Amino acid sequence: MATDGLITDPMLLSVMDAAARARQQSLAITDLLAEYHAREDSPPEESSLDEQLALSKQQKLLNAHLAQLRGLNRKAILSVRTTKQETAEARQEIDSLHLQLQNLYYEQRHLRGEIAGCEGYNHRFNELPMIPVEEFLEQRPEYQSSSQHDVTIARIDDERAARQKLEDERQQLLKKKEALVKETTAKKEELGKLDAEIEKWLIGQESVRKIFEAREKATMAKS
Structure with a gap:
């Protein structure tokens, strides 16, 4: 798949793997149905019983894959919500830290100006003939x-x-x-x-x- 190299999150990878297995199982059922419809020389009763057993087995496997896919999908959605919440909280913390940094920068610039003013101030004691x-x-x-x-x-x-x-x-x-x-x-x-x-x-x-x-x-x- 074109997105295989783009997704690295383990949860999403497990969802995609389950979806792939469900897809393969669906394709297997489709192939099986196509094969049964193509065979017209088998006895009706025997063919119908074998087809029903085989198809039932494949459907059970598909249902198991779909159930697993739904569970993983639910976990992925919850994980995404949690990640969004954590991201929002982290962004707020970063914004707060950025604001504090800006305040410290302005205070530093103010203090440097005050220091420069004090260093350049012409103190009267410099005029004393000491x-x-x-x-x-x-x-x-x-x-x-x-x-x-x-x-x-x-x-x-x-x-x-x-x-x-x-x-x-x-x-x-x-x-x-x-x-x-x-x-x-x-x-x-x-x-x-x-x-x-x-x-x-x-x-x-x-x-x-x-x-x-x-x-x-x-x-x-x-x-």
């Missing part, structure tokens, strides 16, 4: 085996501590400056007062000198 990594590791050897993230955090903390120290020193210098400004202002005020007293004293001395000069001129004029 000491180079090599110099920092020489000063802090305990971070030699640390990750880049931990080293970066340590460098930022080190820069913050250094800036805090400088800020404390600046505040102390400002306080010293304010104290010196106050001291200088006080000394200027004191010097201003002293200058005023000296100015008054000089003015007084000038008045005394003029009085003595006037008296001296008067004395010389009398003599």
Whole structure:
């Protein structure tokens, strides 16, 4: 048969094998009937009895083949229904897995975009005038085996501590400056007062000198 090589399922093969046997049995009965009709020289009673026995035997065989064929056909139909149900369930599972895969793909693409954005983000700590990594590791050897993230955090903390120290020193210098400004202002005020007293004293001395000069001129004029 042309479909022999196309069918590989054992159930369908058994159905086809049973159908083939039933077909062969039907052909055998047909040939037997044709043979009986062709023989016209046999005694009617003897021929009729032999034909009936032979035909009955062949019909029993045919009925047995047909019964087997119907049973196998019923099993094949049930098997096909089961296979269809299993196929539908498998297809639904595949569709669900495909949808999950698509969701994972979209999530992966989103996360890759977020990672790329984070990697390309211009962090402000990059603008900090921190000491180079090599110099920092020489000063802090305990971070030699640390990750880049931990080293970066340590460098930022080190820069913050250094800036805090400088800020404390600046505040102390400002306080010293304010104290010196106050001291200088006080000394200027004191010097201003002293200058005023000296100015008054000089003015007084000038008045005394003029009085003595006037008296001296008067004395010389009398003599």
